[in-house]
Amino acid sequence: MQLIEQFPVIIVGISMFTAYTMLLAGFLNKRLPFIIAMVMNSFFLILSLFILNHVLTVGPIRYWQGGWRPPWGIEYVVDAMNAYLLIIVISLIILGLIYSKENVKHEIEERKHTTFYTLVQLMAAGLYGITVTGDLFNMFIWLEIASLTAYALIAVAGGRALRPAFNYVIMGSIGACFYIFGVCWLYSVTGTLNMADMRLLLPLLYDNKVVQMGFAMIVVGVMIKAYIFPLHLWQPDVYAYAPSTISSMMASVHVKVMFYILLRLFFSVFTINFITHYIGLDMLICWVAAIAILAGSFWAIKQRNLRRMLAYSSVSQMGYILLGVGLSPLSPWGLIGAVAHILNHAIGKGCLFMTAGAILQQEGLRNIKDLGGLGKKMPYASAAFTIAALSMIGIPGTAGFASKVFLILASLDAAQYPFVVILLLSGLLNLVYFWRVIDQMYFVKTEEPKEAGAGREKGKALPLSMIVPILILASLCIIMGIIWFTDIPLPLINHILSNLRMGVTV
């Protein structure tokens, strides 16, 4: 066995171990947990790059824990899809950590810092775990680790964040219950928990109502966690009142990992055949996604609070990914659109939430109408916000445009023309609510700055450690907008298509 085949388990195992080390190190020095987290996650990022390279050149990595052969033992499987997602998750966790360095000082009491970083690292471990595992029950465990830590992290700021956090605990737990029930039902008829094994055993049972019900339960469970409209009700308050770092991490990577579960379930555990012929779910999913896209945008237009607007925008954007998933049985571009948007939304929304947090920290502003003249006061943050917002709208030259083009292509390819209209309309709705903010930042004439503002840090520039991740993400929005229009991602995309057994390549 090559060393590289152990990398996935090293990442997950050491992440857990690091989290507890950080808790102990926090007693020695308050700054140690942050430093440990940065060093270890950077190390994981390097490992994950090796993994991606290995996956693309040699083939998927299969690691049997404790040497137990599947289906008895737990298997970790990494193919192009997880390797790609793993890199996204780790990079955004790192950027979030850099951002949090100064931000936590403002949003969280000092005595909680050690626990905060420990929980972040645990959440990261949970997300890494979901990403690499090839076992449905093991996935549940990581899912719970990622969710429980998220509940705590949302509540850590106290005050107004407590109620949304409690909402999320309830809804998230219901989602987890649905998930584990579904897994149990599938286990009861197949006797296995390993994804690859289950895929082999299931086709004979596709007519079985227990299998169909189990599948439906898992889908609903995951959809609650991925806040698909109308299961999104817990989410806007959570994103509005959680610590900025956590909002940004949740919006950019936490929810993407939930979509990864959905993708695995659809295309690795079950097959296109099952989804289209036995339960006819693909069109249903597309229409749910279409409603999510439009409803999310309409609610976003109604919001006055910047972060709540971003939260509803996420509801709408998750619709894009879901639409891609729903269209992928009919066209490879659906899956490509979903895969591309997982990254594009992660960088875009990550950047937007970080900027919103920076605005809150620097100027104490939450409402859109108060943002007048921000382009002068916070030039870098405003510029980054503008770029990321343009990407969300899907202006050509930004990452969001690529997702939009892929998804429109998918709709045309699948002969589902209404979705073309919905995608284009959604771009315009996004323009309406994002442009309000840009107008306020740059173009609305303001009276001389009001001194009465609740600014906590008047006159002090935004710390470099917050500007850097914001600017990195904003420039990524443009860089990815170019890269998706080259043939550089082609090998990756073809590997993903073949690993998820789409039966076609581009």
Added chain:
Amino acid sequence: MELMTPLFVILCPAIAAALILLSRKQPNIRETWTIAASVIMFLLVLSMAPEIIKGETIRYILFQSMIKNIYIGFNVDAFGEIFAITASSLWVLVSIYSIGYMRALKEHAQTRYFFCFCFALMGALGVALSANLVTFFIFFELITVSTYALVIHEQTPEALRAGHKYFAYLMPAGAILLFGIMTTYYLTGTTDFTPGGIKALVSVSPLIITVLFFAFLLGFIKAAWMPFHSWLPTAMIAPSPVSALLHAVAVVKAGVFGIVRIVGYVIGLDLMHQLGLWLVLAGIAGFTMIVGSFFAITQDNLKRRLAYSTISQLSYIILGAALLNKDSIQGAMIHIPFHGYMKITLFLCAGAILVATKKTNISEMAGIGRRMPVTMLAFSITAIGMIGLPPVAGFISKLYLCFGAWDLGSPYGIIFLSVILISSLLDVVYFFPIIHSAFFGNPEAASEEKRSEAPLLVLLPLTITAIFSVVFFFFPNTFYILDLVKTAAGNLFGGV
């Protein structure tokens, strides 16, 4: 032929924009970048012309995308080169004018102004040079976004409303255009501009092509055809140089350029003829020519009158494309640079009057010709050109269009010929009173008799464009324009 020149042309304004942002504290250095970039860009564009009139195209593929047959790249043909020469040469002059104008009026946010101006030009040039619809669309939207900041430059609530109206028209249009582009790709597997039209469209059902045609037509409401024109007069709230370059040249010309591209290079002349789409397009254009002129007559604000004049004149280009014969399309193509030079002079004059006297309404401008003789002389010359009288460039393009209409032969030919002539007459009706009252009217106050021209930086560019408007009449091949038009028509119809 493979050359990197198109890429350099596009990079010029982008680099200038970055430098402008870096030297925002030193206005003189900042303005140097604009001037330098515009001159370099113009020379680069001009350097491509000799190859192109030989019938070559200059290709440069930037990225091959994952999507089969879609790439980001440039393919400079004669028609694109005409638009590129127009936009880049006028940018040089408008840059000089902008500096004089912005400084004379002590405008705020000048860095943002010059920064966005660069990107608008980048968009216009990208539109001109792009090889396929996808590249075209990317730059087309860049124009929309970057000009928003220029339109709302005043930042008053009124300007913001104008900006919102601007977006409310152009952004949905962009979405419809994207729909058209993606549908074209879906139907034919390519989005390349092909002289004579994309071959694979022939086998598509007529209904779908008609839908596609209307999608493109709605996508190009930047061409300000009626009834989707009202964003253009509203956008006249922008500073004069912006109105001049963007609303007489870059933005609206990008729209008509797109329509000609669709007619000649995507749907194709044969299909347009077979499906009778040319008549729809020509009808819209004829309607806009006449009604636009009538609207112009009723306007008192000079810039708004010029805006309606633009709306009417742009439809000459659309009409030329719609009539589908060699003369008319040559007329359409040659009207792009000629109208550009003439209309920009008129707008620059309007700006000069504003700088020198703070006047915007025609009714207040009695006797202004004695006060600002150079400005008003330039104005009069180009107004004559607009009407289509010799010895100004407008005569040539209108002559081509009239020949084109005559070639049509059928009753339609007579109808469109008379539309052109009536519209020209209406041009007289709305331009002549301005000239008459400027030179022969009596100002309200005697103090306004004194000579007071605008600053030299403002005056010089408008004089140059006025002179060029006349030069184009005597030497239509200045900047290779006539040769390029003939080559472009040759590409479309075969043979030169």
